[in-house]
Amino acid sequence: xxxxxxxxxxxxxxxxxxxxxxxxxxxxxxxxxxxxxxxxxxxxxxxxxxxxxxxxxxxxxxxxxxxxxxxxxxxxxxxxxxxxxxxxxxxxxxxxxxxxxxxxxxxxxxxxxxxxxxxxxxxxxxxxxxxxxxxxxxxxxxxxxxxxxxxxxxxxxxxxxxxxxxxxxxxxxxxxxxxxxxxxxxxxxxxxxxxxxxxxxxxxxxxxxxxxxxxxxxxxxxxxxxxxxxxxxxxxxxxxxxxxxxxxxxxxxxxxxxxxxxxxxxxxxxxxxxxxxxxxxxxxxxxxxxxxxxxxxxxxxxxx
Amino acid sequence: xxxxxxxxxxxxxxxxxxxxxxxxxxxxxxxxxxxxxxxxxxxxxxxxxxxxxxxxxxxxxxxxxxxxxxxxxxxxxxxxxxxxxxxxxxxxxxxxxxxxxxxxxxxxxxxxxxxxxxxxxxxxxxxxxxxxxxxxxxxxxxxxxxxxxxxxxxxxxxxxxxxxxxxxxxxxxxxxxxxxxxxxxxxxxxxxxxxxxxxxxxxxxxxxxxxxxxxxxxxxxxxxxxxxxxxxxxxxxxxxxxxxxxxxxxxxxxxxxxxxxxxxxxxxxxxxxxxxxxxxxxxxxxxxxxxxxxxxxxxxxxxxxxxxxxxxxxxxxxxxxxxxxxxxxxxxxxxxxxxxxxxxxxxxxxxxxxxxxxxxxxxxxxxxxxxxxxxxxxxxxxxxxxxxxxxxxxxxxxxxxxxxxxxxxxxxxxxxxxxxxxxxxxxxxxxxxxxxxxxxxxxxxxxxxxxxxxxxxxxxxxxxxxxxxxxxxxxxxxxxxxxxxxxxxxxxxxxxxxxxxxxxxxxxxxxxx
Numbered sequence: 001x002x003x004x005x006x007x008x009x010x011x012x013x014x015x016x017x018x019x020x021x022x023x024x025x026x027x028x029x030x031x032x033x034x035x036x037x038x039x040x041x042x043x044x045x046x047x048x049x050x051x052x053x054x055x056x057x058x059x060x061x062x063x064x065x066x067x068x069x070x071x072x073x074x075x076x077x078x079x080x081x082x083x084x085x086x087x088x089x090x091x092x093x094x095x096x097x098x099x100x101x102x103x104x105x106x107x108x109x110x111x112x113x114x115x116x117x118x119x120x121x122x123x124x125x126x127x128x129x130x131x132x133x134x135x136x137x138x139x140x141x142x143x144x145x146x147x148x149x150x151x152x153x154x155x156x157x158x159x160x161x162x163x164x165x166x167x168x169x170x171x172x173x174x175x176x177x178x179x180x181x182x183x184x185x186x187x188x189x190x191x192x193x194x195x196x197x198x199x200x201x202x203x204x205x206x207x208x209x210x211x212x213x214x215x216x217x218x219x220x221x222x223x224x225x226x227x228x229x230x231x232x233x234x235x236x237x238x239x240x241x242x243x244x245x246x247x248x249x250x251x252x253x254x255x256x257x258x259x260x261x262x263x264x265x266x267x268x269x270x271x272x273x274x275x276x277x278x279x280x281x282x283x284x285x286x287x288x289x290x291x292x293x294x295x296x297x298x299x300x301x302x303x304x
Numbered sequence: 305x306x307x308x309x310x311x312x313x314x315x316x317x318x319x320x321x322x323x324x325x326x327x328x329x330x331x332x333x334x335x336x337x338x339x340x341x342x343x344x345x346x347x348x349x350x351x352x353x354x355x356x357x358x359x360x361x362x363x364x365x366x367x368x369x370x371x372x373x374x375x376x377x378x379x380x381x382x383x384x385x386x387x388x389x390x391x392x393x394x395x396x397x398x399x400x401x402x403x404x405x406x407x408x409x410x411x412x413x414x415x416x417x418x419x420x421x422x423x424x425x426x427x428x429x430x431x432x433x434x435x436x437x438x439x440x441x442x443x444x445x446x447x448x449x450x451x452x453x454x455x456x457x458x459x460x461x462x463x464x465x466x467x468x469x470x471x472x473x474x475x476x477x478x479x480x481x482x483x484x485x486x487x488x489x490x491x492x493x494x495x496x497x498x499x500x501x502x503x504x505x506x507x508x509x510x511x512x513x514x515x516x517x518x519x520x521x522x523x524x525x526x527x528x529x530x531x532x533x534x535x536x537x538x539x540x541x542x543x544x545x546x547x548x549x550x551x552x553x554x555x556x557x558x559x560x561x562x563x564x565x566x567x568x569x570x571x572x573x574x575x576x577x578x579x580x581x582x583x584x585x586x587x588x589x590x591x592x593x594x595x596x597x598x599x600x601x602x603x604x605x606x607x608x609x610x611x612x613x614x615x616x617x618x619x620x621x622x623x624x625x626x627x628x629x630x631x632x633x634x635x636x637x638x639x640x641x642x643x644x645x646x647x648x649x650x651x652x653x654x655x656x657x658x659x660x661x662x663x664x665x666x667x668x669x670x671x672x673x674x675x676x677x678x679x680x681x682x683x684x685x686x687x688x689x690x691x692x693x694x695x696x697x698x699x700x701x702x703x704x705x706x707x708x709x710x711x712x713x714x715x716x717x718x719x720x721x722x723x724x725x726x727x728x729x730x731x732x733x734x735x736x737x738x739x740x741x742x743x744x745x746x747x748x749x750x751x752x753x754x755x756x757x758x759x760x761x762x763x764x765x766x767x768x769x770x771x772x773x774x775x776x777x778x779x780x781x782x783x784x785x786x787x788x789x790x791x792x793x794x795x796x797x798x799x800x801x802x803x804x805x806x807x808x809x810x811x812x813x814x815x816x817x
Contacts, residue, residue: 094734
């Protein structure tokens with residue numbers, strides 16, 4: 001998930017459906033712009049929660065395009081491309097901006113069965129993300145991303161009974177080394193290389209709520225834990241290979257317009273409740289998505 | 305569906321197969337096999353020693369003495385069951401003792417280059433050498449502190465090795481593998497007499513200097529020292545008595561440098577509230593806008609009296625009369641306004657290449673500092689030159705005495721003129737790297753880099769142009785980063801060059817060329 005890998009900038013792009021249990025119909029394309037804003041004043045320096053008068057409030061603004069296409073009813077492909085701009089309200093450091101990482105996902109509803117008058121679905125999702133621009137990761141907390149190429153493998157279970165549902169998922173994230181603009185750096189020891197080993201990570205997501213007749217309203221809990229990395233030492237700067245953990249809770253909704261059901265509004269708010277070497281961020285996202293059936297158009301065109 | 309399952313399997317296997325091994329540049333250095341033993345280095349001019357035999361080294365026992373045979377047997381017993389780990393230790397240290405201890409010093413600097421967090425009342429605590437492990441840990445290895453540390457360690461190593469070479473020639477005891485040809489030798493063989501051991505001299509002098517400079521890291525330092533000595537025995541390069549004599553000599557020579565360091569005025573470089581206020585008042589009285597800390601809460605400028613520290617290559621009077629640059633453009637002058645406008649332009653939309661340059665040379669918080677960066681550059685090139693240990697030390701001493709004296713000259717200018725930073729004069733200016741907390745004129749990076757490039761260009765003439773280009777780029781990085789004016793950088797380069805020229809003068813007369 002684009003936002004979650006951001007070191008101290010946890011943007012919540014959870015409206016993207018690679019984290020939910022919904023599948024698009026065959027040949028349906030859902031696409032739209034999304035806006036996000038996230039900021040924090042306090043952050044965890046290791047386990048110590050502190051503020052920083054020389055940063056003030058650190059914020060990230062995101063504009064993105066996201067889409068979801070049904071290859072079949074059981075196999076969806078998804079993508080996202082965010083543009084991110086960061087800013088510190090105090091101090092001298094200049095924020096950064098640029099196109100961040102392209103993410104691509106393949107979502108497969110591998111198993112579906114009626115159980116106890118409800119429907120159980122098992123979904124397997126793989127994803128890949130990579131930087132689309134040559135941005136600088138080694139400028140935390142104001143870098144727009146961490147620059148690693150990530151491979152995601154997610155297992156998801158979704159159960160719906162009537163209008164109520166719950167979804168659980170766990171993700172393993174394999175993250176590549178990154179290349180920084182200097183030829184040495186200190187972590188807990190000196191390194192003479194421009195390559196940095198970014199530790200892999202695990203993500204966990206739980207969500208439940210109401211899902212019926214063009215309305216989704218859900219609460220979610222989201223956790224990101226890096227498998228390795230080191231703590232920011234006292235009054236030091238953060239570094240891309242820090243151990244970065246964050247847990248947040250939030251509310252998400254999606255509403256299909258009654259007058260035009262293909263058009264939906266989506267939005268969420270979330271806030272960090274625990275973390276390590278990350279910001280205690282609060283943020284929101286809002287998007288408008290439009291669903292179109294590509295197949296129908298193709299058929300019409302071929303008749304002409 | 306089958307195809308899809310295969311795709312998932314492929315993706316899963318990819319997860320496991322991505323290699324994340326990182327090759328560290330300094331682990332690729334080959335074993336040091338000097339082009340020359342520099343057998344006459346005992347006659348080279350030391351920095352502080354009055355003579356190479358100022359500290360006595362007793363005559364070694366003869367190689368036909370049973371005690372010596374016992375020491376040979378110690379090597380053999382280590383060599384009987386060598387583990388891969390032991391071989392790696394030997395491999396690591398065989399790249400060179402001056403090199404490895406220079407790296408250890410760089411690592412300590414990076415670890416300690418952290419500005420203390422403020423007190424609850426908005427003042428800042430000052431690290432205490434007497435209580436190095438309490439927060440804020442001692443030292444805060446900022447660039448001037450680091451420059452001085454590199455210089456003292458390098459100069460002390462050099463003097464200790466000049467003394468060692470004197471005794472090597474005097475006693476002329478062959479290496480153990482020449483005495484007993486059945487010994488394995490895990491490092492390149494040398495015709496250099498092995499008593500006292502140059503490795504142990506370096507280990508002894510350096511650990512002693514580091515007690516002063518990094519008193520809270522003794523466990524790490526002692527562990528390295530033990531490993532270093534063991535590596536020499538395992539390698540079959542030294543017997544125990546070579547090491548003992550070398551270590552003792554190194555420690556003795558260090559005392560001379562420790563004594564100098566305690567009296568070089570660096571301990572008082574922090575100054576006090578009265579001095580800080582006076583510097584600001586003086587600038588106002590000259591009709592200039594004084595430097596004001598842009599940190600919150602306001603942090604006293606870094607080491608305001610470092611410009612008064614005793615330099616190595618020239619005396620204090622020369623510094624004021626021949627090295628200190630003329631005053632910067634007045635903060636009310638048109639030139640100042642033009643230079644400020646130029647930095648505002650750089651701050652608005654730096655290119656990716658400019659950002660790369662800023663970050664490559666930033667060497668800010670948590671790094672080995674710009675002096676450390678030049679040590680890295682020098683070390684990587686010295687490896688290819690295959691210098692003897694004593695020539696390594698001599699060249700590192702020349703480099704680091706230049707950089708320390710450049711730091712002194714630079715800090716003298718900074719606090720003499722107390723010139724404000726661009727972002728103080730134009731709040732629209734945002735920086736692409738951390739804003740250093742001290743006056744602007746002259747640029748430290750420019751001064752360090754020109755001094756380093758000048759002496760390195762003398763040591764390796766074939767690379768002189770390359771070093772100059774690096775210094776120019778390091779200097780420009782501070783303008784791209786929007787933290788220095790053009791005058792800061794150009795005068796910094798000029799001043800650094802002057803300091804470097806003093807090092808060249810010394811180099812041409814020290815007997816090594």
